[in-house]
Amino acid sequence: MNSYKKAIHKNFKENTFFRWGCIITVLILLLVVVGLFWMPYEPTAMNAAEKLKGISLRHPMGTDNMGRDVLSRVMYGSRITLLIAAGTVAIGTVAGTIIGALTGYFGGMLDEIIMRIIDALFAFPSILLALVIVSIFGIGWIQLLLALGIAFVPSFARIVRGEVLRCRNMDYVENARLQGVSDFRMIFVHILPNIRGVLMSSILIGFNNAVLAEAGLSYLGIGSQPPYASLGKMLSDAQQYMFGNPSYVLCPGIVIVLMVLGFSFLGEGISRWK
Amino acid sequence: MSEDICLRASNLSVFYKNRKRKLFSKNKKIQALFDVSFEMKDGEVLAIAGESGSGKSTLARTIVGINKDYTGEIYQKYDRPQMVFQDPYSSLNPAKKIGWLLKEPLRVDRSCKWSEAEAQKRVEEIMEEIELPLAILDRYPSQLSGGQRQRVCIGIALMRSPKLLIADEPVSALDVTIQAQILELIDNLHRKHGISIIFISHDLRVVYKVSDHVLIMKNGRVEEYGSTRQVYREPQAEYTKQLLKAAGIK
Numbered sequence: 193m194n195s196y197k198k199a200i201h202k203n204f205k206e207n208t209f210f211r212w213g214c215i216i217t218v219l220i221l222l223l224v225v226v227g228l229f230w231m232p233y234e235p236t237a238m239n240a241a242e243k244l245k246g247i248s249l250r251h252p253m254g255t256d257n258m259g260r261d262v263l264s265r266v267m268y269g270s271r272i273t274l275l276i277a278a279g280t281v282a283i284g285t286v287a288g289t290i291i292g293a294l295t296g297y298f299g300g301m302l303d304e305i306i307m308r309i310i311d312a313l314f315a316f317p318s319i320l321l322a323l324v325i326v327s328i329f330g331i332g333w334i335q336l337l338l339a340l341g342i343a344f345v346p347s348f349a350r351i352v353r354g355e356v357l358r359c360r361n362m363d364y365v366e367n368a369r370l371q372g373v374s375d376f377r378m379i380f381v382h383i384l385p386n387i388r389g390v391l392m393s394s395i396l397i398g399f400n401n402a403v404l405a406e407a408g409l410s411y412l413g414i415g416s417q418p419p420y421a422s423l424g425k426m427l428s429d430a431q432q433y434m435f436g437n438p439s440y441v442l443c444p445g446i447v448i449v450l451m452v453l454g455f456s457f458l459g460e461g462i463s464r465w466k
Numbered sequence: 467m468s469e470d471i472c473l474r475a476s477n478l479s480v481f482y483k484n485r486k487r488k489l490f491s492k493n494k495k496i497q498a499l500f501d502v503s504f505e506m507k508d509g510e511v512l513a514i515a516g517e518s519g520s521g522k523s524t525l526a527r528t529i530v531g532i533n534k535d536y537t538g539e540i541y542q543k544y545d546r547p548q549m550v551f552q553d554p555y556s557s558l559n560p561a562k563k564i565g566w567l568l569k570e571p572l573r574v575d576r577s578c579k580w581s582e583a584e585a586q587k588r589v590e591e592i593m594e595e596i597e598l599p600l601a602i603l604d605r606y607p608s609q610l611s612g613g614q615r616q617r618v619c620i621g622i623a624l625m626r627s628p629k630l631l632i633a634d635e636p637v638s639a640l641d642v643t644i645q646a647q648i649l650e651l652i653d654n655l656h657r658k659h660g661i662s663i664i665f666i667s668h669d670l671r672v673v674y675k676v677s678d679h680v681l682i683m684k685n686g687r688v689e690e691y692g693s694t695r696q697v698y699r700e701p702q703a704e705y706t707k708q709l710l711k712a713a714g715i716k
Binding site: 225362364366367368369371372373374382385386388417449 | 469530531532546548549551553556557558560561570573575576622625626677679710
């Protein structure tokens, strides 16, 4: 455990990407965590007297067209966005890793069939696939989470399958097999720890894609429904007021950018781990 | 008579799948070994020698059960033979610590359950056997030298006291001084525990030093088989003569 701490400390000092990734991500997480316990205003509380105000001390990010505090809505919205992104990546990673590991390890006919299905899913743009799934299961952020999760499975399955295929023929796997290690133990105890680096960076990249996909889909009106906010929904609501009240568009936009930037810096930092 | 035979292969032919497989083409097989037969007595060192691609490793992998596609018969007196691989850089799992790797054979042992203390004691015994300090247990394979890694590989193979150990060119990836140490270690193990060893090598000088019997292979066939001294003194096959000449022995 101590050596982990040391490595993180060292990387924080020397690895610029990792440092900025940490700083930005912690800032965003702070916004979300503080939002759990305290928000300056109720995110859904309207106030007709204070419509479309600019940045001020009372409203650090201004107010929207219904007089709701943008900072509070951003806090609430980034919580939803983060939740959807995390859930999406969790579904994609778990299902993708299991499918990829099993098909890569056992190969054969089953591998061929599953990989052709995955190829077919891959041929669809993930947003289109999510649209189809949402149109079947209905609108709402849980449906959106499931839809994006399923859309993310193919890419993870692909990556994990390739890595498992590479590891499967290594001497250390054969060595372990000679000692009587079972297939299940071989996959999950011997092989998977060797691909955690690749998995980690694809999780972070996937996280970014999920944040952007959520924003995109919410912008299209699928996902969380009014009066509740998500970052993408806020952007789509704000676009009419872009010139009259720029802070309403800019603030959620900047938070999305920072969220994506933070995670991609982290991913880059991990791939340049010293 | 058959009491003290620990391994017998009769008319062994081994096949590989052709990797260049197209979608609808029939799988073609490539034959790697042709009618290999030999016997090995309990407690002896059998060397398998021959040039690259002669089927030495294929034979070893078939004996331990990695290659399953074969015809003919393999009789083994003991189950679960262990193998030390040629390349110590790829035969240890890079994500695990040495201590973990050494304990793994005990963890997956179905014949008896090892308690944590027993496993630890066994690991320490083996570390003494392979002459490595206990501090290494806490390191990753990438932090070890080639010679140390090969010792660890031998240690892992020995954890459950096998009766038959197959060493597939265990020293050819190492430099000369380390080679001598590893050979000495294998020799000691053989003397102390009476383990039967199949020693695969292309180096005929090494073969002469370690083995009782030798099997000379070429293109998947046995060229010559006999006691090492006999074969080196009076080689019968033309190929053996060439090999000995090339090694500067005759």
